[in-house]
Amino acid sequence: MDVLQSIDTNEWKRLPKEFYLRPNVVKITTDLIGKILVTKFDDKITAGRIVEAEAYNGPFDKASHSYNNRRTKRTEVMYAEGGVAYVYLCYGIHQMFNIVTNVADVPNAILIRALEPMIGIQTMLERSNKTNHAYDLTKGPGNVAKALGFHTSQTGISLLDDTMFIADDGWKYGAYEVIATTRIGVDYAAEDALLPYRFLVKGNPYVSGKKLKT
């Protein structure tokens, strides 16, 4: 039973374009913790509160696909004006959903790593080929994208679109609930692997990195 089904999504304010155009991708990442990621694909709404995300500071960040302004067919979308999706395939298996930020030609992005499901859990389960709601439903970037229905073909779509956007319902985590750590899986980035660009809600069971059941 979806106990949160009575949520009134009309109370949610869609984040405006200016939110994404700001210059500091790390600040934007912290602001995204507690916001709600929403998709409406195939007439099915799914939504979850963002509880973990990582900043990728484009040109100056060895962990970023756009380090040193590297420009390829795949990274081209990172150079778009902020507020669009960057979805890419990782390990040939997993879709990774990112948010492009900053003004045009400054290739910053934010990887969404974990959500707390709020709406459409049944749809998330079907997309994920799972039968029971466990914390791993939206734990880790690959699982987030799978549950919300993201695909690489959606790269470049605006986050002010009706099919995918981020909303603010007024919820805010306390200052001491959100902590910064180093990012996951970026050991190749030398000294930049040590940057505290991963933000998460301390103790939230959907945050990646620990194996929990039920």
Add this chain to the structure above:
DNA sequence: CCAATGATTGCCT
């Protein structure tokens, strides 16, 4: 053209 590999996950021992 072609070999190497990854912003990961889940299954196996």
Add this chain to the structure above:
DNA sequence: GGCAATCATTGGC
């Protein structure tokens, strides 16, 4: 803890 899956992208030749 170890490691296989699986393929688009990347960069070197």
